[in-house]
Amino acid sequence: MINFITLSIFPQIFESPLNYSIIKRAQDNNLVKFYHYDIRDFTTNKHNRVDDIIYGGGAGMLMTPQPIFDAIESIKDRFGEVEVIFFTPKGKKLNSEVVQEYAYDSNNKNYILLCGRYEGIDNRIREVLVDKEISIGDFILSGGEFAALIFIDSVVRYIDGALGNKDSLKEESFNENLLEYPQYTRPYDFRGFKVPDILLSGNHKKIADWRKNKQLEITKERRKDLLDKS
Numbered sequence: 001m002i003n004f005i006t007l008s009i010f011p012q013i014f015e016s017p018l019n020y021s022i023i024k025r026a027q028d029n030n031l032v033k034f035y036h037y038d039i040r041d042f043t044t045n046k047h048n049r050v051d052d053i054i055y056g057g058g059a060g061m062l063m064t065p066q067p068i069f070d071a072i073e074s075i076k077d078r079f080g081e082v083e084v085i086f087f088t089p090k091g092k093k094l095n096s097e098v099v100q101e102y103a104y105d106s107n108n109k110n111y112i113l114l115c116g117r118y119e120g121i122d123n124r125i126r127e128v129l130v131d132k133e134i135s136i137g138d139f140i141l142s143g144g145e146f147a148a149l150i151f152i153d154s155v156v157r158y159i160d161g162a163l164g165n166k167d168s169l170k171e172e173s174f175n176e177n178l179l180e181y182p183q184y185t186r187p188y189d190f191r192g193f194k195v196p197d198i199l200l201s202g203n204h205k206k207i208a209d210w211r212k213n214k215q216l217e218i219t220k221e222r223r224k225d226l227l228d229k230s
């Protein structure tokens, strides 16, 4: 069981996206559980603020240390051992390997998913409390909640028992550093556009070879960097 504990100033963002499909089933089957904490509930500021100006100048505001320190301490009191993950463009880039590491190490884990807003968080939070920093790509989001949702969604589908058919994971893009081969469903002939005949041949060896060639072709064309990794 993984407990994902989100820490954000907009906990409502998490309400809807986690209640569908694979993630919903994973909750029903006790593979994952979600807890959403509002950073604002922990502020001691009399105006309920969680942000302040940036020392040294600069545009925008920064999340202050006090509410986040207090929130994380309170979560640790409740859950015991936790790993604090902060979503930031400065973090390690999320990829299939990172996702699988989290999914395969899913026994009794508690992850705090710390979501920044404004210009980010006071650096002392990173220095003292954060264990891992994860980026979902080289672009800037307005908040870490969307990065946390992408992290959750990608990790959950790799947890043992989360997918109806485990084989779905085997031939997906990024396995063996290849992109997925083209896939088709019924009808065979749609408006004159036909499915490649080899896929209806019933010859499993030939189909497997065709798929592997297509994987190499598309990976070479779009993501040569993946081929260089293998």
Ligand SMILES: C[S@@+](CC[C@H](N)C(=O)[O-])C[C@H]1O[C@@H](n2cnc3c(N)ncnc32)[C@H](O)[C@@H]1O
Pocket (backbone or CB within 6 Å): 086, 087, 088, 089, 090, 114, 115, 116, 117, 118, 119, 120, 121, 134, 135, 136, 137, 138, 139, 140, 141, 142, 143, 144, 145, 147
């Ligand atoms: C407007 S961004 C702040 C960006 C920050 N000033 C910087 O340049 O690195 C607000 C928050 O969104 C989240 N965020 C933005 N881009 C992200 C990314 N690529 N990956 C993960 N989280 C991101 C982080 O939690 C960040 O603290």
